[in-house]
Amino acid sequence: MSNKEEKPADQNQSTWKDFIFNPRSGAFMGRTASSWALILLFYLVFYGFLAGLFTLTMWVMLQTLDDNAPKYCDRVPSPEYNDIDQDKKQPCVSGSYSIQDDETLPKKSCPFKRSLLGQCSGLDDPNFGYSEGKPCILVKMNRIIGLKPSGDPFINCTVKKEGSDFNMLYFPATKNFDLMYFPYYGKKAHETYVQPLIAVKLMLEKKDYDNVITLECKIEGSSNLKNDDERDKFLGRVIFTVKITE
Template identity: 25%
Template structure:
């Protein structure tokens, strides 16, 4: 190489630099992992690693303590027996909805009660669901028999801590119990109706002159009357005789609802005595009290389901 030639000198330096990088790069990374001369691991000495470890232990301990403290303060503001927000203006609202049983959890999207009167296996799931739902009423510990003016309002006012006992005797007398398969085997199925639990809600009575026509002959002040009918005109024609148990509906002495041990939610039953064979009937049931509004869109104060009573050979029932 001619000395003094800047182009050749630059090329030589660039070539030498490339060779040097190729040789020293792996060696530099190894020294970063462990440098014997400096006594470092990953660029830190043992003392440095100890200091940073102690720092993060203290930091995250204080952070966790701060989080636990905030959580404890928040939980201390909650009442385990009452939701923080309920009543008017909240998602819970003040208007109860109406629910029904039997509703099979195995088929949650279906509202059809379909069974074959000749095939016990077809209505066995509904009977089991009714048994399961009513099982809690067998436990009467911590409850009291409410007679006369006694009601759950006594518990709400702090006079007692025991809820009113809800008896199933009326349903047994009306042949709506486990003993007779809740009427399914006779083609007269019984359906449970109940209101959603709303803290502090109790029914408001209709004035005598404004009781709805559908329940006028069965209405009892202080209770929630129920009425079931066909959803459409053809269904109204075919739904047949309907029996309400009890006649006056859900007794108001079981309100207002509040958190109590072994609280028995009040229910009523509707017995369909003369359903048509092999025909689907769309049913709409409504609850009546002055402070219950009916809204089809949001299903407030009412519920829809379908009844389908089959009467055919079990071998052919699966095809319908």
């Protein structure tokens, strides 16, 4: 025998109807019109305040940004290369920085001719040496706004595995990055900028075929371009593997 009193079905239905709308108190879903008005007003003010605070902080942050350069710049930003019409470039003095501090004038860019890459330019060999088993590797520095390398920065590539030794040809033969391509003023201010490249042609022989060859290319010759940072083993260097099959 159960002591639990079961409510009639019509009473349960009446309870649900009273919850949705109670004709005696005029409440809708448990709240009167004034209660609903107050809670809606609260959330309107609350979320309006949050939206205003977000808008204000976003506006303040945007006032600190420069149109031409980011506020914080990674030392190794992702670069890109565009072979823009070289006729638009301006003659520059080799070995000297191209300083252009006047913000009212458009930034000029120094020309970088593909012919400087010699056998790796793709002009005479569109396969860049891969078809003959002597591939060309293009190496470049990442674009860093305002960077002025000291000294005479150049690329030096070595084979990591002992016993694997072969000749490498560099184009240009000086294998250096001319200072006239620095500094870089940013993508928006320096729209026509084309960064310099160093081409490394691997003069592999048949004995080197079917072997995985690990190469390391470092930037050297500049005191403010590090390549031996223990916290970042890829700073100032790149390591890659090459395998040529017959």
